[in-house]
Amino acid sequence: MGTRETGVLLFSLAFASCSSSTSTSNPYSPSTTKVILEVDYATGAAPYTGPVGGRGDLWSLFESNAQRLFQGKQLEIPHDLDHMEELTDVAAGDYTADQILQIASKHRATASSGSSIAYYVVWLPGYFNDGTEVNKAVLGVNLGSSGVIAMFKPVILSSSGTPLIQKYVEQSTLIHEFGHVVGLVNKGIPLTSAHHDAANGAHCTNTDCVMYWLNEGAADAVKFIEKRATESTTVLFADDCLADVDAVTK
Numbered sequence: 050m051g052t053r054e055t056g057v058l059l060f061s062l063a064f065a066s067c068s069s070s071t072s073t074s075n076p077y078s079p080s081t082t083k084v085i086l087e088v089d090y091a092t093g094a095a096p097y098t099g100p101v102g103g104r105g106d107l108w109s110l111f112e113s114n115a116q117r118l119f120q121g122k123q124l125e126i127p128h129d130l131d132h133m134e135e136l137t138d139v140a141a142g143d144y145t146a147d148q149i150l151q152i153a154s155k156h157r158a159t160a161s162s163g164s165s166i167a168y169y170v171v172w173l174p175g176y177f178n179d180g181t182e183v184n185k186a187v188l189g190v191n192l193g194s195s196g197v198i199a200m201f202k203p204v205i206l207s208s209s210g211t212p213l214i215q216k217y218v219e220q221s222t223l224i225h226e227f228g229h230v231v232g233l234v235n236k237g238i239p240l241t242s243a244h245h246d247a248a249n250g251a252h253c254t255n256t257d258c259v260m261y262w263l264n265e266g267a268a269d270a271v272k273f274i275e276k277r278a279t280e281s282t283t284v285l286f287a288d289d290c291l292a293d294v295d296a297v298t299k
């Protein structure tokens with residue numbers, strides 16, 4: 050279990066201690082009025098989209114969670130493939146953090162500027178290479194201050210034999226990684242209570258929170274989803290994490 054998190058920890062840089070040349074502004078500042086998520090996907094690794102029988106539009110789950118973090122701000126989040134870009138030059142394989150950042154630097158089209166802040170997520174047809182080994186249990190990673198998230202479609206597909214569960218695992222993973230890039234847990238946003246599972250990285254001690262560390266791995270993500278995500282507007286962050294966010298949102 051330790052190795053699963055190793056790669057994630059290695060690249061976990063708080064946005065407050067930005068060490069790259071990418072300027073990352075504070076998403077919680079009142080001067081940030083718009084939050085953008087740019088979505089790309091490699092051929093063969095498209096995210097699930099569209100309505101989920103009786104539960105509304107699938108991407109409403111991510112949008113509802115992002116809206117809860119950034120109350121009062123405008124969100125620009127795609128909900129269908131027409132508003133996401135297919136990348137035809139990304140081969141199936143394993144990807145190191147550097148390779149993911151290379152894909153992002155080649156294809157990322159939306160920059161943060163002035164009152165808007167942009168994040169980038171790319172869906173990949175392969176697995177995460179943490180620099181030591183290929184880890185087939187990692188659903189997604191965030192590359193710290195770059196604002197880049199990668200999603201590993203084969204892991205999502207293998208998480209469950211039930212497409213409905215796969216869809217919610219995918220959304221939940223995106224919400225988890227997004228939580229990291231916007232400062233959770235204790236990864237840029239100060240704690241307001243003792244819920245930081247420091248032994249496992251920038252994670253939450255609350256097993257019912259999307260930021261619980263095992264929710265980044267396929268097996269536990271399924272259990273979490275079966276317990277928590279029953280409709281497309283469910284907020285998957287538990288109260289402790291939301292309190293941290295609310296404390297920096299003045």
Ligand SMILES: [Zn+2]
Pocket residue numbers: 057225229251252262265
């Ligand atoms: Zn995590």
Ligand SMILES: [Zn+2]
Pocket residue numbers: 244253254255258259260261286287288289290291
């Ligand atoms: Zn939490």
